[in-house]
Amino acid sequence: MRKRILDVSQKVSALHIAGAYSCLELVDTIYHSLMRRDAAGRSPDTFILSKGHGSMAQYAVLEEMGVISPDDLNLYCQPGGRLATHPDYGLPGIEASTGSLGHGLSLAVGMSLADNIQKQDRCVYTVLSDGELEEGSVWEMMMVAPSLGVKNVVAVVDLNDFQSLGQTSKILPNFYPVAEKIRAFGWEAAEVDGHSAAAVHAAVVNRRGDRPLMVAARTIKGKGVSYMENVPIWHYRSPNPQEYQQALTEIDRAYHG
Amino acid sequence: MRDTFSRILYQAAKADPKIGIVVADISPAGSMRQFREEFPERFVNVGVAEQAMIGLAAGMAMRGMKPFAYTIATFALYRPFEQIRVDLCYQNLPVTVVGIGGGVIYSVLGGTHHAQEDIAVMSALPNMSILAPCDPLETEAATWACARHPGPMYLRLGKAGEPVLTANAPEPFQFGRVRCIKPGAGICVLSYGVVTKMALDLAVKIERSQGGQVAAYSVHTLKPLDREGLARILTSYDRVIVLEEHSSVGGLGQQVKALAFDSGARCRLHAFSLRDEFIHVYGPHADLLQAHGLQADLIHGKIFP
Numbered sequence: 001m002r003k004r005i006l007d008v009s010q011k012v013s014a015l016h017i018a019g020a021y022s023c024l025e026l027v028d029t030i031y032h033s034l035m036r037r038d039a040a041g042r043s044p045d046t047f048i049l050s051k052g053h054g055s056m057a058q059y060a061v062l063e064e065m066g067v068i069s070p071d072d073l074n075l076y077c078q079p080g081g082r083l084a085t086h087p088d089y090g091l092p093g094i095e096a097s098t099g100s101l102g103h104g105l106s107l108a109v110g111m112s113l114a115d116n117i118q119k120q121d122r123c124v125y126t127v128l129s130d131g132e133l134e135e136g137s138v139w140e141m142m143m144v145a146p147s148l149g150v151k152n153v154v155a156v157v158d159l160n161d162f163q164s165l166g167q168t169s170k171i172l173p174n175f176y177p178v179a180e181k182i183r184a185f186g187w188e189a190a191e192v193d194g195h196s197a198a199a200v201h202a203a204v205v206n207r208r209g210d211r212p213l214m215v216a217a218r219t220i221k222g223k224g225v226s227y228m229e230n231v232p233i234w235h236y237r238s239p240n241p242q243e244y245q246q247a248l249t250e251i252d253r254a255y256h257g
Numbered sequence: 258m259r260d261t262f263s264r265i266l267y268q269a270a271k272a273d274p275k276i277g278i279v280v281a282d283i284s285p286a287g288s289m290r291q292f293r294e295e296f297p298e299r300f301v302n303v304g305v306a307e308q309a310m311i312g313l314a315a316g317m318a319m320r321g322m323k324p325f326a327y328t329i330a331t332f333a334l335y336r337p338f339e340q341i342r343v344d345l346c347y348q349n350l351p352v353t354v355v356g357i358g359g360g361v362i363y364s365v366l367g368g369t370h371h372a373q374e375d376i377a378v379m380s381a382l383p384n385m386s387i388l389a390p391c392d393p394l395e396t397e398a399a400t401w402a403c404a405r406h407p408g409p410m411y412l413r414l415g416k417a418g419e420p421v422l423t424a425n426a427p428e429p430f431q432f433g434r435v436r437c438i439k440p441g442a443g444i445c446v447l448s449y450g451v452v453t454k455m456a457l458d459l460a461v462k463i464e465r466s467q468g469g470q471v472a473a474y475s476v477h478t479l480k481p482l483d484r485e486g487l488a489r490i491l492t493s494y495d496r497v498i499v500l501e502e503h504s505s506v507g508g509l510g511q512q513v514k515a516l517a518f519d520s521g522a523r524c525r526l527h528a529f530s531l532r533d534e535f536i537h538v539y540g541p542h543a544d545l546l547q548a549h550g551l552q553a554d555l556i557h558g559k560i561f562p
Contacts, residue, residue, distance in 0.1 A: 144313070
């Protein structure tokens with residue numbers, strides 16, 4: 001999927017490739033090993049990519065699952081296509097319009113609250129970025145969700161330590177430690193290596209479950225391509241043909257060797 | 258209006274298990290107690306957290322529910338504006354945002370509590386509809402309309418104790434249709450919300466000074482605006498007066514003027530609104546309105562000097 005995202009990056013300039021690479025294992029794990037599915041592939045569970053700029057990770061997974069077509073992805077951000085830089089509610093597999101940070105968590109909790117009211121056994125998964133946790137609306141919902149008795153929300157924070165203008169730990173040092181803050185707001189917290197599908201899976205399935213869970217997932221922005229890793233410019237830039245070749249080689253060596 | 262709203266919401270919730278209410282630490286009185294006792298799960302207080310209120314209501318709507326989100330109008334609309342725009346309007350969800358204290362009815366509470374530009378702000382949002390009933394009876398019909406509406410809605414209410422104005426209205430309430438609430442010919446007054454009482458007083462004053470019967474209309478649906486109905490009014494009357502408790506920017510007055518131009522209307526058109534200024538006068542509601550020229554005698558004097 002990293003290669004597929006790299007392919008798309010050669011057609012358009014607006015991709016947020018590094019932010020997609022940092023959450024790829026998180027999104028993949030949620031879709032493939034956490035969301036329950038019946039024989040027809042239908043799931044009672046929901047996924048919201050609250051960090052909408054990581055859409056390429058979601059699109060790549062949805063393409064692999066056959067929910068969206070290769071043509072859809074080939075026409076990403078192109079005339080005649082229907083996939084934009086940010087997920088758009090109503091498209092196949094897209095459960096919420098995101099792109100403005102600080103919205104997905106409230107939507108997830110509202111869905112779960114409605115599930116409680118309507119006696120539905122459903123779980124709502126969402127992935128947030130660390131920069132997104134700087135939005136006040138997130139902390140409103142952090143306070144509200146456990147107070148409302150909502151339990152079936154699993155929020156995973158993609159802690160890649162980078163936001164648009166630099167390192168989160170340098171811009172807002174008091175942002176850390178994150179897990180302590182999660183617990184202080186009444187959530188169950190877990191800390192994992194966000195590039196380890198097994199670790200993410202274990203943290204979620206082994207949760208106590210008496211309150212909503214937030215997973216602080218340590219990740220590397222641009223994971224898999226050496227020159228992208230932890231370099232802020234790759235928040236938004238697409239690789240040139242030379243860089244593309246190098247990235248392909250590195251990804252092949254790391255993931256397909 | 259507040260009590261009527263809660264009474265109807267209770268009835269709607271009894272009939273439809275999808276109806277719920279999310280409040281941000283401000284709750285309507287009256288039969289809300291009954292609502293809370295019978296449907297405790299569907300009464301949600303998020304505390305003083307308006308962004309959470311709208312986001313949560315949106316999530317509930319995405320699961321098929323029809324939530325109302327309720328607090329003081331300024332807090333209901335302005336603090337969580339982006340949640341209303343993105344979560345409700347962009348996704349076109351059936352959530353009614355109820356603003357209590359629309360206009361400057363919370364007079365002595367000051368500018369932080371005056372919703373004097375709410376119609377303009379909400380009108381600018383695609384998919385949003387707006388209802389501003391003029392009395393308890395219209396509030397009843399409007400609340401039912403919200404409960405049935407398939408998309409986002411802003412319901413602008415006053416507070417409590419408003420008089421009944423529409424008991425003998427010649428036309429029924431119909432969402433999206435301008436409504437004649439007092440028959441007449443030659444001259445008519447268009448208004449919406451609580452200030453409609455002043456519009457009716459103005460109509461009577463004009464009748465006394467000019468003779469004849471002055472008509473009055475409740476333009477309760479501010480969006481989608483009944484362009485056909487308004488165009489018909491603009492051609493049926495010689496003189497049309499718009500009176501609104503809202504800024505001169507982006508309210509009904511400007512929209513009716515634009516419509517008059519588009520439809521080639523030949524009538525005299527007068528628009529009276531709040532000025533595009535914050536109000537620093539403290540006193541009863543009527544004093545604040547008068548500070549911006551909204552008083553029946555003052556308006557009468559301007560139309561008929």
